[in-house]
Amino acid sequence: MNSKKKFAVVLAGSGVYDGSEIHEATLALYSISKNGGSYQIFAPNVNQYHVINHITGEEMSETRNVLVEAARIARGNIKDLKEFSADEFDAILFPGGFGVAKNLCTFAFAGAECEVNPDVASAIKAMHKAKKPIGALCISPALIAKVLGDVEVTIGEDEGTAEAISKMGATHVTTTHGEIVFDKENKIVTTPCYMLDATIAQIGDGADNVVKTIMAL
Template sequence: MERNDMKNIAVILAGCGVFDGSEINEVVLTLLHIEKNNAQYQCFAPDIEQYHTINHITGEEITQPRNVLVESARITRGNIKSLAELDVTQFDALIVPGGFGVAKNLSDFAINGTNAKVNEAVLSACKAFADAKKATGYMCIAPALLPFIYHKPQLTIGNDSDTAEALSTLGAEHVECKVNDIVIDKSNKLVTTPAYMLAQSIMDADAGIDKLVRNVLAMS
């Protein structure tokens, strides 16, 4: 139930499943910690076909087109809106969980690396929060979007050297970070955490996500 006295957080998803969509545990933990901190959320996803579909048992690609918005709705029990409906003025902050869908559906970073492009609707929504100087949080591989949104953002994806080098090439300042910690770019009101870029368990991921959510809310 929405309350006017609660902070309202937009959450952008990228599908359902770590290898071709949003990382499910990261999404659930994000939503849980938003509620635990007496805030509310609305999830969004672009209404587009996802890059491909992966069998999460075998890791093999399967010929089965899926829609990012429809797949994301699986995680949120149907409580989700098209990204086209996101109005930045109605929200206090933005959080983007990870999963390869961020680098395949919300952008093509997983395919094109430093030559990547971000989906126009995603870029517009994320830039709207940056331009409004509202707090944002990005986890796991989602910080790969940040060089396209902010000027020289300070961020972390953990300690993967190849990814860190690519983000540095794109103009980011990468900071190595443990799984249970966060990096705060105060000038941009931006918080990042490695989550499943490093996490070996849901408890590992939880510690950093908890800190990310609390700090995003504190800055919003």
């Protein structure tokens, strides 16, 4: 047990409305480190779907790259998701944020009919095939459901999203703050985070519960 559990953490940009949710990402990284693990951050090298002004909520007329933006959260220590190898990691974790549903897949626009970025899909499939744990926060469980189909996940209580998850062949379990759903057979651990009206402390609890459950595997 002396070897550190190594997590791959996949980001979708920087900022809740067009990238990764920064509180979820940061608190997940904190939890991994606090619980004795290590991590490498990844993101796909693609353009964001769009850029949002986080004060007004309005779209801005500029283009940003998901990998470049996610590097802000990673403090520059980040790799292109194309370089990901399941052999090198014990677990993979996806924080939430609208970027997951806009940049990693098209769930924000197409719901159950969404398409998934090929590098994201292959990373999830490789970890699942290797029987290694997959963690997902907030909206990210929808991504896992799309790629793997018959799995058990939670996004909290939002009926529309839960319905879309069911349409993708997955089972949705309703949860509240800090609660996790652990699909033992598929080694998938999910929690709702900001899919609920949450405080930053509740986000930390949810992220920590996911990480601890994965560590115990």
